[in-house]
Amino acid sequence: MPLDMAKYRRLFLEESAEHLGEIGHALLALEKELAAAEAIDTVFRMAHSIKSMAASLGFEGIAELAHRMEDRMEGVRRDGRVRGPEELALLFRALETLESMVATVADDREPAPADPALLVALGEASPAEGGASAAPAASRVDPPKKVRP
Amino acid sequence: MARILIADDASFMRQMIREIIEPEGHEIVGEATNGIEAVDLYKELSPDLVTMDIVMPKRSGIDAVKRILADHPTACIVMCSALGQESLVMEALQAGARDFIVKPFKPDSVIATLKKVLEKAD
Numbered sequence: 087m088p089l090d091m092a093k094y095r096r097l098f099l100e101e102s103a104e105h106l107g108e109i110g111h112a113l114l115a116l117e118k119e120l121a122a123a124e125a126i127d128t129v130f131r132m133a134h135s136i137k138s139m140a141a142s143l144g145f146e147g148i149a150e151l152a153h154r155m156e157d158r159m160e161g162v163r164r165d166g167r168v169r170g171p172e173e174l175a176l177l178f179r180a181l182e183t184l185e186s187m188v189a190t191v192a193d194d195r196e197p198a199p200a201d202p203a204l205l206v207a208l209g210e211a212s213p214a215e216g217g218a219s220a221a222p223a224a225s226r227v228d229p230p231k232k233v234r235p
Numbered sequence: 236m237a238r239i240l241i242a243d244d245a246s247f248m249r250q251m252i253r254e255i256i257e258p259e260g261h262e263i264v265g266e267a268t269n270g271i272e273a274v275d276l277y278k279e280l281s282p283d284l285v286t287m288d289i290v291m292p293k294r295s296g297i298d299a300v301k302r303i304l305a306d307h308p309t310a311c312i313v314m315c316s317a318l319g320q321e322s323l324v325m326e327a328l329q330a331g332a333r334d335f336i337v338k339p340f341k342p343d344s345v346i347a348t349l350k351k352v353l354e355k356a357d
Contacts, residue, residue: 089251089254089255089342090254093250094247094250094251097246097247097250098247101245101246101247127292130290131244131290131291131292134290134317135244135245135290137317137318138245138247138248138317138338138339139245139247139248141317141318141338141339142247142248142251142338142339142340143339153318153319156319157319
């Protein structure tokens with residue numbers, strides 16, 4: 087039986103709005119304290135969740151941007167802190183872009199691909215703030231193939 | 236048919252798994268929204284199988300797997316993974332999870348994986 091994708095689209099819009107709000111609050115907390123562990127974890131989990139929902143609905147642009155944000159936050163989690171104002175500004179920019187893309191879905195339009203420059207920036211660290219947090223998507227591998235007996 | 240516990244913090248994903256599984260005759264006996272709930276509900280409900288998301292608040296899916304298997308070594312747990320979680324999937328499988336399904340879910344693949352795991356568990 088095919089899934090009722092209209093229902094999941096509604097759920098996506100509801101849950102994404104909540105998640106984007108949580109990311110916003112978490113980034114504001116990180117603005118005050120760059121090592122706020124709970125805020126770092128929240129941004130990571132919310133980006134992950136948006137990625138999975140968007141991919142399920144075929145919103146590839148949203149899924150890709152959320153994936154890059156998740157990867158970036160995985161690096162932040164490893165480091166235990168956001169590296170500085172530049173990295174925080176990049177995360178705010180990613181949030182604003184995600185909000186705009188989700189709003190496009192709410193308007194019954196297909197979201198455009200995310201700005202390639204933003205995707206690249208999320209995949210690499212700024213020289214002023216130190217080493218890379220995440221590899222570009224092209225260098226990653228897919229989940230393990232289902233070859234086990 | 237099996238009694239299944241779904242553990243995922245996203246309502247979207249819980250509903251999608253439910254909608255894929257229930258037509259196969261399985262009973263969803265509970266839904267957990269974080270790793271702590273997953274462990275508690277496993278103890279309370281003794282399901283035949285758990286679908287366990289990896290990224291969850293309070294206690295990760297992997298920690299929940301380890302905790303459940305420490306008390307219930309025969310527990311049947313299938314991980315729900317996504318792109319970029321290869322190493323976490325391997326960690327969960329090494330910890331004793333039986334298999335994994337990949338987001339975005341393909342209903343036929345989800346059904347086949349659960350069927351295979353449940354048949355082996357019999």
